[in-house]
Amino acid sequence: MGSDSQYQIPAIEFAMNSPELDRGTDEWYHLCKKVREACENYGCFEIVYDRIPPQLKAETFCVSRELFSLPLEKKKKNINPKPYQGYNGPSVRYPLYEGFGFEEASNYESLRSLTEELLPHGHDQFCTVISMTKKLDELKNMINLMILDGYGLEETSNSFMVSKTLLKLMKYTAPPSRYYSIGTPVHTDKAFSTILCDDQVSGLEVQTRDEQWVKLSISPRSFVFLVGDYLMTWSNGRMHAVKHRVMMCGEKERYSLAAFALPLEGSITKAQKELVDEDYPQVVKDLHYTDFSKFISSE
Numbered sequence: 001m002g003s004d005s006q007y008q009i010p011a012i013e014f015a016m017n018s019p020e021l022d023r024g025t026d027e028w029y030h031l032c033k034k035v036r037e038a039c040e041n042y043g044c045f046e047i048v049y050d051r052i053p054p055q056l057k058a059e060t061f062c063v064s065r066e067l068f069s070l071p072l073e074k075k076k077k078n079i080n081p082k083p084y085q086g087y088n089g090p091s092v093r094y095p096l097y098e099g100f101g102f103e104e105a106s107n108y109e110s111l112r113s114l115t116e117e118l119l120p121h122g123h124d125q126f127c128t129v130i131s132m133t134k135k136l137d138e139l140k141n142m143i144n145l146m147i148l149d150g151y152g153l154e155e156t157s158n159s160f161m162v163s164k165t166l167l168k169l170m171k172y173t174a175p176p177s178r179y180y181s182i183g184t185p186v187h188t189d190k191a192f193s194t195i196l197c198d199d200q201v202s203g204l205e206v207q208t209r210d211e212q213w214v215k216l217s218i219s220p221r222s223f224v225f226l227v228g229d230y231l232m233t234w235s236n237g238r239m240h241a242v243k244h245r246v247m248m249c250g251e252k253e254r255y256s257l258a259a260f261a262l263p264l265e266g267s268i269t270k271a272q273k274e275l276v277d278e279d280y281p282q283v284v285k286d287l288h289y290t291d292f293s294k295f296i297s298s299e
Helices: 026-041 054-068 072-076 108-118 123-150 229-234 289-296
Strands: 011-014 044-049 086-088 097-103 163-172 181-187 193-198 204-207 213-215 222-227 244-248 254-263
Touching (some): 026 044, 054 097, 054 123, 123 254, 244 254
Antiparallel strands (some): 044 222, 163 254
């Protein structure tokens, strides 16, 4: 069961028009240090961010509700054999969860063909999803630079984090009983990183370093950044791939969205050589994206 303790993950503000967001300033490097330490010590942090209008977030959740309200037969037409993509319906083990995964969700043509099949008159809806994905991509790219600069790797190409964005819309049905029920099981994200937000219905829990579970409560204008397995590998284990889950309780449905930064097909993620030394010998094997994806989606 999740804890109602006062445990707080770091809340880091990325304020519009602030010198903290001007790369190369003292304020920027101070912010980079905060981001790096949060990723190392907690594996996650709250992003207080005002460059994504609340209205855009609200409209994206409206699209999500419309998609999930479609008949099951129609949703199943979007089933995709690739991990995390297409429609995932409730299962015997996890009956509260449904998800839609959209690869290349910032690509107009790619998303249009898919959305028009599900929502024939959904032009405005998929434009909203594209706008949200582009905003999240901008945020992801900025955090990538902060991570580089936080380790003093300004001169290093950020090609290590060249990625594709998988946008995942998720719905969790309220449990039939008043007891805590599993929405999604304990896991770390099989991505470089994840940026996540919800519709203010709680449920997301993270595991602390001392293996306690705590429920996160995030402000309406905030997002959560989660370190994934590939970023942990790149940092040679310095960054903490945080275990998390969704636990449902109460009478409200929960809607959330996540932007996963996935490696490109066939790419290999290695520990950054500057982060391997006598104090930090290489602790994680190289991760081949295609092989790893097949492994985690197998029985």
